[in-house]
Amino acid sequence: MFWNTILTVFSIFLCILLYRTYVVFTPDKAIFEPCSSSIDRHSLKFDQQRLQIFQKLLQFQTISYEVNKQNFKEIAKCRDFIKRHYEDLILKYSKFVQLHNIAKYSLLYSIQGKNPNLKPFLFSAHMDVVPAGNVTRWKYPPFDAHSDEDFIYARGTLDDKGNLFTMMEALKEYLNIYGQPSRTFYVALTHDEEVGKSGAKGIARYLAQQPFGHNGQFEFVLDEGTVIVEEAFPTVNNPIAIIAVAEKGYAxxxxxxxxxxxxxxxxxxxxxxxxxxxxxxxxxxxxxxxxxxxxxxxxxxxxxxxxxxxxxxxxxxxxxxxxxxxxxxxxxxxxxxxxxxxxxxxxxxxxxxxxxxxxxxxxxxxxxxxxxxxxxxxxxxxxxxxxNDDHIYSYRILEETIRQTFEKEREPIIVVPGLMLGATDSRSYTNLSKNLYRFSPFVYRYDDLSRLHGDNERIRHNDMQRGLNFYFHLILNNQLENIPEKQCNPQL
Incomplete structure (x- = not known):
């Protein structure tokens, strides 16, 4: 009788474990289906012309050493280069595109939408970089922006000029194709993320005075952050996109x-x-x-x-x-x-x-x-x-766009929430929205982790192209008032 009871209890216990393993935690079939949040199949190319512009951006030595100790001369040159290169956005679309200079060196592009009832969103990136350290350990000089068949080597490729460039190119492409959007959005380019917060704080103060900003009603904020990892977990063959829904504090x-x-x-x-x-x-x-x-x-x-x-x-x-x-x-x-x-x-x-x-x-x-x-x-x-001894809408749009632009033919991408271990400008935007996301649309492998703030920082050409399409389609997909149930196509 005793052993029968033990066997019964053990069987029930085992059934609970297996039920949770194979029923409660069942793979989401949706990730194995083609995906596209929008019907648009437009694809941006990271061509030779875009490569040369990106290289020029990387060659500015926008180094931040500590608070109030930055290479302000180079930061000013970089800022002016961005303003000149994207000046046509202001000239061609002056009725709804504006550029604001914030805290002297930071930039804020404002794109006013047709529908004032839709909550706006904010993209954020930064132009400053950390010092290159011992340059003799670099394969190529850190500010030469050397490009080979697969990679571009330079300080700032990953953190954060890759995001900045793909973001701005996506904005330019969207406006040239679609013109004025339905939903208002902003693109913030800060100058002191690595050592301070004057740029992001100034932008946050300005946006707090705009519609939906005074009471934290922005749809979402997207800043640099966690990435797509491959071969990071045993037995998982799919790439994993990690969207940081929180970041660690700093003290x-x-x-x-x-x-x-x-x-x-x-x-x-x-x-x-x-x-x-x-x-x-x-x-x-x-x-x-x-x-x-x-x-x-x-x-x-x-x-x-x-x-x-x-x-x-x-x-x-x-x-x-x-x-x-x-x-x-x-x-x-x-x-x-x-x-x-x-x-x-x-x-x-x-x-x-x-x-x-x-x-x-x-x-x-x-x-x-x-x-x-x-x-x-x-x-x-x-x-x-x-x-002594309510962020379901914005998260789903972000998730769908990641799947849309990063799926591989036989390796559907897994998208999960995560934690950002470092500090970003998003900590300055908490007054604008409760939906703060930190995500960079680039693929990291194990040996890439040490390159962030380390030697031989580099980015893949393929990542730049995916980044262009990610930001383009994220802008496009956020013009929807509601998310269609099924519209997915990864051919980008």
Missing amino acids: SIEYRISIAPGHSSMPSTPTAIGILARAVDKLESTPQPSQFGRGPELSFLHGITPHLNFPLRLVLSNIWLFGSAVQWVLSQKPATDALQRTTTAVTLISGGEKENILPTSASATVNHRIHPADSCKKILENNRRII
Whole structure:
């Protein structure tokens, strides 16, 4: 009788696991069907002329070093080049296209729609780049914009001039073909995303005074962000487009200690540096608590679960049972561990005045990228403890456009929500809309991840062409008041 009961309970338990694995988490058949949110089959080409313009844009050394320390001369040249190259948009379509100069160096293109009742949307990109580092490690000089058969090499290709260029070219193409749109939209090009927020803040203030802006009613905001990844997960052969629906917060905390001076021949222990070093060691060796299941990472895992093979599919279909194991697996790699917790990185440290004088003070700056389920207050409290011992419409349009422009013949693309680990200009646009998305329409493989802010940054010619079509069709698809149930065609 006892063993019969055990067997019955086990059978029921197994049935629950398998039901969730193969019924609850069934692949969405829609992704295996041809897709096109619009009936338009127009396709943009990344031809030689566009390549040369993009190379010119990349050759401006628009470097941001720190707040108020930027290569403003080059940024001004880049800004003026953009204004000249797209001047015909203002001249030809002056009745509904305007250009606004914001915070001296940033630009905002305003395209007024025919229907004032439709909520506007905003595209955002930035023209500044991080320093190139040790240029001897680059295959080609970082600002030569060298192009071979497959890639363009330059600082800023991925972050973020690739987005800027494809966005503006798509805008130009759309206006030349369709003229005035039904829905108002804006294109923001900021100058200091890497080190500050004056450009994005200025744009946010301006747009807050426009219709739908004062009460945060923009349909959506799309900024740079997560990308399309290939070969990123075991047993998943499909490319995965990750739309970041949230991004981590940013906090840098300086810890400073001061003690009485002394001579190194008669040292007191511990010194200021010694005390600080122990505190830093504790912070680095004690991760912030996992917030697994309290942020977008759970939706991300659920999105890819139906496309995994057994036994991974069984595990991720039943996180209620295997959650602790999943947390442990995520914690084994920095890139995945960052999805589930606030990260801690000691980025600056200083102390001491002279080699034979005991240091009277020492300081360390700790940078935290804050998980959406955490807060600055919680992080500060944790550090003290350690040291002391309605966005369905806009999301669907974005999802459909990604599928429309990125599907492969035998590898339908999986689109899932995710978390942006870095900070973007979108944090300045929270007053405009609750639907803030961070997505860059480019394919990353494993070896591309280290190129972002690293050596040999590059972008594929194919990605530039897909980017052109992505932004073009995203503009076009957002002129619809409602989404058709089935209109899909990937031949772009």
